[in-house]
Amino acid sequence: MKEVFTMWRHTQMVVLVALSAAIYAAVLIPFKGFAIIPGFTEIRPANVFPFVFGLLFGPAGAWGAAIGNLIGDFFGTLGIGSIFGFVGNFFLGFLPYKMWGAYFRRGENMEPTVNTGKKLAVYIAISILASAVCADWIAWFNDLIGFVPFAALGSIITVNNAIAGIILGPILLLVLYPRVKRWGLLWTEIMRPDEVPAARFQALGNILMWVGGIGALVVGLALGLGLYKQGFAAAGFASGGAGGLGIGLALLPFLALIVIASFLLGGREQVEAADEEANSPRVR
């Protein structure tokens, strides 16, 4: 996760954070009136931006998603839940670029776009996982403090994010990628390899992220919908009420897996691949 902090050394990345956040917020705000749970969430086509900006601008896209969502919250959904709205949206922009490298071998074309079937499939898979991880953080915290049950918020956020990302994302990525690359604004072109951690346990990180992200959602929904009464509680697992402390404690290991996986995934291989491409004779 080193790049999340080292990126602030680059003025271009700072500006990209601000621009990503502003675009995300500017599209979020007009839809604040289309509430799904008043005061908590609404129809959000703007959720396509964290995926696209995350892939193109890397950590700047992740910070942009977090800040953009916070600014959007000022126009109708501000509350204590906004703290984990910040965290959840950060992961929504963080996962796409972090996971991307795990699906391509060294030397394989790993440009962050969807111009091949494999890249489109990877993009869709990552969008679903990132949507679930974002929902895990936000719904877990809102359930823990007793605002909204995990089952309601978790499922709505996952579907809301995934629909926007899967339907609008590929179109936006195809439009933006060639331009962003031409302007030299890809995160892999701005950051240096030594500023990004090497992927030493990438496969393990990939597996842990899936287990943590989807596992938290499945277990949270199971507990929230009352399945604990039939099976889990009988096994001595998650004793207590549905949600609240039960969900709060049961999801902690999964959330910990998400954080651990974030440290294992690396990202330097993408920067090195971009460097190699820039230095190849074909480009010169």
Place this chain on the structure above:
Amino acid sequence: MGIALRICVTIIAGMIFLSTTRNEEIATGLVKIGIPYRFAFAISTALRLVPTIAATGSTIAQAQRSRGLDLESGNLIQRIRKNTPLLIPVFVSTIRSTNVFSMALESKGFGASTERTYFLYLAMGRRDAFVLLTFAVLLIAAIALRFAGYGVLEGFSR
């Protein structure tokens, strides 16, 4: 009543904050509480750019309307489909300004040193302390009322 008040508060609180606090004050305030200035700068710049982006989008929509494009008719999905192509130039032109923006910042010394000074000086006064104390008391009272069972969002809160 509780639900209505809560929704009103969530909408009004952010609006009051943004309409009564200047961007420079937000940035300086964030730095004062220990947030790195590059991060504070990103937040305040994003806040400043939101209305600019919205205004650019509106200008493009008006320009297309004046050429005969009908953006008003149709259901929600149809309207989104009509408006989406108009937004692409807004995003592209905004992102395109990154390099010029970065050069302008660096030419003014942005990032030249780890610490920076501000023209705007913020200091905690008596009135600030009074307002903070008043709202702290209100917050504690609100939390106490919430635990006493008032302001429950029916169907969602346990």
